Amino acid sequence: MTRLLIHTDGAARGNPGPAGAGAYLQDAATGEVVAELAIFLGIRTNNYAEWTAVDLRTDSELVARQISGRYRVKHPDLKPIHARVMDMLRSFSTYTVGHVPRERNLDADRLSNVAIDQVGGGHP
Numbered sequence: 001m002t003r004l005l006i007h008t009d010g011a012a013r014g015n016p017g018p019a020g021a022g023a024y025l026q027d028a029a030t031g032e033v034v035a036e037l038a039i040f041l042g043i044r045t046n047n048y049a050e051w052t053a054v055d056l057r058t059d060s061e062l063v064a065r066q067i068s069g070r071y072r073v074k075h076p077d078l079k080p081i082h083a084r085v086m087d088m089l090r091s092f093s094t095y096t097v098g099h100v101p102r103e104r105n106l107d108a109d110r111l112s113n114v115a116i117d118q119v120g121g122g123h124p
Contacts, residue, residue: 003027003028003029004025004026004027004028004034005025005026005028005057006023006024006025006026006057007023007024007026007057007058007100007105007107007108008021008022008023008057008058008105008108009021009022009023009050009058009059009060009105009108009109009111009112010022010041010046010048010049010050010051010052010060010112011046011049011109011112011113011116012044012045012046012048012049013116015045015046016043016044016045016048017043017044018040018042018043018116018119019040019041019042019043019044019045019046019048019049019052019116020038020039020040020041020049020111020112020113020114020115020116020117020118021037021038021039021041021049021052021111021112021115022036022037022038022039022107022108022109022110022111022112022113022114022115023036023037023108023111024036024037024107024108024111033107036107036111037111038111038112038114038115038118039052039115040115040116040118040119041115045077047060047062047063047075047078048077048078048081049112050062050063051063051066051078051081051082051085052081057098057099057100057105057108058098058099058100058105058108059099059100059101059102059104059105059108059109060099061099064097064098064099065099066082067082067085067086067089067097068097
């Protein structure tokens with residue numbers, strides 16, 4: 001069985017500001033990048049962008065702890081996203097949620113910024 005890692009990141013230039021989500025799918029055994037994704041999210045907060053990007057690996061320790069149940073999701077805009085993520089994760093027989101340092105998540109960070117750049121979202 002092939003194990004896949006999904007690395008995600010969300011970014012906002014300003015809080016709120018132009019926001020994007022980036023992700024890439026990687027073969028866990030070989031390190032080969034299988035797919036990349038960059039999505040513009042509109043004007044959102046950084047936390048919203050991080051949550052939108054969530055799947056399995058994130059450089060947001062807050063989001064990792066919210067998925068694992070250690071922290072509650074309080075903001076009303078984030079609660080529906082949290083519910084969708086938890087519903088999706090329940091469809092897997094097993095999953096892990098992990099926090100990775102920003103320096104180990106550079107490609108996902110790059111892709112979240114590519115999404116912002118695609119619509120001309122500059123720094124405030």
